[in-house]
Amino acid sequence: MSKRIGITTTVPHEIIVAAGCTPVDLNNLFLAEFDRARLLDLAEAEGFPPGVCAWIKGIYAAVRTGAVDAVVTVLSGDCSNTRALAEVLRHRGVETIPFTFPSAPEAPAVAAALADFAERLGVTLAAAEEVRRGWAPLRARLVELDRLAWDEGRITSRELHTWLVSASDFEGDADAFGRRLDEFLREARERPPAKFRLRAALLGVPPIFDDLFETLEQRGARVVFTETPRQFAMPYRCADLVEQFCRYTYPYDLRHRLADLRAEFPRRRVHGAINYVQSFCHRQIEDIVLRETLPAPVLALEGDRPGPLGGQALTRLEAFLEMLR
Numbered sequence: 330m331s332k333r334i335g336i337t338t339t340v341p342h343e344i345i346v347a348a349g350c351t352p353v354d355l356n357n358l359f360l361a362e363f364d365r366a367r368l369l370d371l372a373e374a375e376g377f378p379p380g381v382c383a384w385i386k387g388i389y390a391a392v393r394t395g396a397v398d399a400v401v402t403v404l405s406g407d408c409s410n411t412r413a414l415a416e417v418l419r420h421r422g423v424e425t426i427p428f429t430f431p432s433a434p435e436a437p438a439v440a441a442a443l444a445d446f447a448e449r450l451g452v453t454l455a456a457a458e459e460v461r462r463g464w465a466p467l468r469a470r471l472v473e474l475d476r477l478a479w480d481e482g483r484i485t486s487r488e489l490h491t492w493l494v495s496a497s498d499f500e501g502d503a504d505a506f507g508r509r510l511d512e513f514l515r516e517a518r519e520r521p522p523a524k525f526r527l528r529a530a531l532l533g534v535p536p537i538f539d540d541l542f543e544t545l546e547q548r549g550a551r552v553v554f555t556e557t558p559r560q561f562a563m564p565y566r567c568a569d570l571v572e573q574f575c576r577y578t579y580p581y582d583l584r585h586r587l588a589d590l591r592a593e594f595p596r597r598r599v600h601g602a603i604n605y606v607q608s609f610c611h612r613q614i615e616d617i618v619l620r621e622t623l624p625a626p627v628l629a630l631e632g633d634r635p636g637p638l639g640g641q642a643l644t645r646l647e648a649f650l651e652m653l654r
């Protein structure tokens with residue numbers, strides 16, 4: 330069995346696969362877990378304070394259940410908590426592999442970060458490039474899935490989110506993922522286009538709520554743009570891994586995200602955006618800039634623990650949709 334490498338956010342998993350290892354997105358693993366409350370309790374029982382983001386605790390607990398053999402800890406460009414998480418994991422005897430996004434998407438700095446990561450995994454960048462080229466048709470099919478959602482209305486909000494968010498690790502087996510995706514696309518193309526009164530964008534980190542997508546659709550709003558999962562899918566034709574990770578907007582400062590959002594909102598005819606913010610997350614502060622600069626109304630919707638939308642969040646969401654109508 331190949332070594333399972335846990336990831337806490339999207340990293341160049343082409344390098345992990347080229348090294349003969351299997352990437353495992355710990356966020357997706359946590360969310361798919363039947364008893365997520367148990368995992369959060371486990372993290373808190375081992376010392377994580379209640380006032381720490383649930384994703385961090387879920388990731389930690391998923392590692393503690395023995396789901397992976399090592400963890401890539403992204404020390405810059407993702408989460409301000411990762412450095413401390415890495416310390417605790419090492420203290421618990423877990424192997425950690427650091428990866429650092431540069432502060433700006435400049436080719437020499439990105440190339441150096443990729444080369445460092447490849448060296449740590451004992452593989453060449455040329456081998457990772459071969460994996461990248463092999464995955465290019467798969468990424469193109471995810472772009473097609475995205476188009477079927479926003480342009481033709483044939484993909485539900487949840488399906489769009491779930492397929493794109495899974496691109497962070499291709500569920501550990503890109504070939505099997507590709508076959509399932511082909512089957513899904515064949516079926517989706519035959520569907521009649523759905524009509525929704527409101528076209529919504531979902532910004533920010535992936536939401537922890539179980540029922541956000543269904544709640545939106547029941548109230549006449551379809552998600553036609555999921556910012557971060559789409560970024561995980563790396564929906565660009567690129568010459569190499571360096572360009573791919575220069576165009577990836579998530580790790581860098583807001584200017585790069587804003588340029589992407591300003592281009593995509595009019596193209597997808599977005600009426601309004603929900604900026605999902607996680608309790609105790611530093612990224613909540615970015616909402617100020619998003620609200621004041623985007624060309625559509627933005628609702629900051631906060632979640633804490635996994636589960637359905639709470640009463641207050643639901644009331645705010647309904648009022649926002651009513652305002653958009």
Ligand code: SF4
Binds near residue numbers: 409410607
């Ligand atoms: S939601 Fe924020 S605090 Fe939590 S893991 Fe993600 S970036 Fe870190």
